[in-house]
Amino acid sequence: MEIKVQVNQSRKRVVNRADPLIIAGPCSAESEEQLLWTARKLATGKRTDFFRAGIWKPRTRPGNFEGVGNIGLRWLKRVKEETGLKTATEVATTTHVYEALKYGIDCLWIGARTTTNPFATQEIASALQGADVKVCVKNPVNPDPGLWLGAIERIRDAGIKDIIAIHRGFSGCGKTRFRNMPQWAIPVWLKKQIPGLPVICDPSHIAGNRELIPHITRRAMLLKFDGLMIEVHPDPVNAMSDAAQQLTPEAFKKLMEEYL
Numbered sequence: 001m002e003i004k005v006q007v008n009q010s011r012k013r014v015v016n017r018a019d020p021l022i023i024a025g026p027c028s029a030e031s032e033e034q035l036l037w038t039a040r041k042l043a044t045g046k047r048t049d050f051f052r053a054g055i056w057k058p059r060t061r062p063g064n065f066e067g068v069g070n071i072g073l074r075w076l077k078r079v080k081e082e083t084g085l086k087t088a089t090e091v092a093t094t095t096h097v098y099e100a101l102k103y104g105i106d107c108l109w110i111g112a113r114t115t116t117n118p119f120a121t122q123e124i125a126s127a128l129q130g131a132d133v134k135v136c137v138k139n140p141v142n143p144d145p146g147l148w149l150g151a152i153e154r155i156r157d158a159g160i161k162d163i164i165a166i167h168r169g170f171s172g173c174g175k176t177r178f179r180n181m182p183q184w185a186i187p188v189w190l191k192k193q194i195p196g197l198p199v200i201c202d203p204s205h206i207a208g209n210r211e212l213i214p215h216i217t218r219r220a221m222l223l224k225f226d227g228l229m230i231e232v233h234p235d236p237v238n239a240m241s242d243a244a245q246q247l248t249p250e251a252f253k254k255l256m257e258e259y260l
């Protein structure tokens with residue numbers, strides 16, 4: 001499938017919404033203190049709509065930090081009670097879905113590795129049947145627009161009304177400038193397939209390092225994405241996952257001021 005897109009290079013604000021949707025927070029929940037500290041900072045900044053934290057982490061190889069698991073749901077519940085921020089976490093199995101719904105998580109996201117597998121997305125969709133929850137669907141790891149669309153259709157057909165697509169780039173082989181290469185034409189195409197579907201960008205997982213996040217953010221805003229997912233950690237260098245790409249709350253604040 002050949003998909004082309006024109007980029008508006010003008011420097012004026014071209015974002016789709018007056019108020020882009022922002023999902024921010026650490027890659028992984030590591031402790032209750034880490035979550036509460038980060039959430040308080042983000043709540044004070046008044047720019048974050050959803051506080052994210054992965055509690056079940058899909059790791060490419062075994063032996064890496066695989067997330068804190070169910071206890072993280074209690075911490076997220078406390079984040080919501082204390083800061084008023086809505087919460088978001090990744091789900092990859094039906095058990096994750098049931099547990100997250102039980103704890104009142106407001107937004108569930110399907111990660112790139114899961115979107116790749118129609119069996120997995122169908123199982124998640126069936127577990128979600130009729131639930132009142134926001135569901136974000138990240139693009140699959142490989143640049144197959146049909147897989148992304150298909151996963152969204154399965155969630156939609158399960159009666160979920162509030163769906164958002166997230167462009168987090170596509171993995172390649174060998175050394176590339178970005179951790180996951182963006183293919184801007186694909187999210188633009190996706191938006192045309194489902195009119196009204198909000199599509200946001202995840203500059204953290206595209207860039208793979210802090211330095212390139214502003215560049216990707218600017219590009220996403222020029223392309224009128226509906227919002228952003230950004231990883232924010234109190235001590236990024238020592239984070240238990242994705243240490244190279246997370247921002248401090250201060251750097252996140254600056255990014256919001258400069259690019260939105």
Ligand code: PEP
Nearest residue numbers: 027111112113138168205
């Ligand atoms: C994440 O958001 O931390 C994550 C694992 O994302 P992705 O599925 O985009 O790799």
Ligand code: MN
Nearest residue numbers: 027231241242
């Ligand atoms: Mn991450």
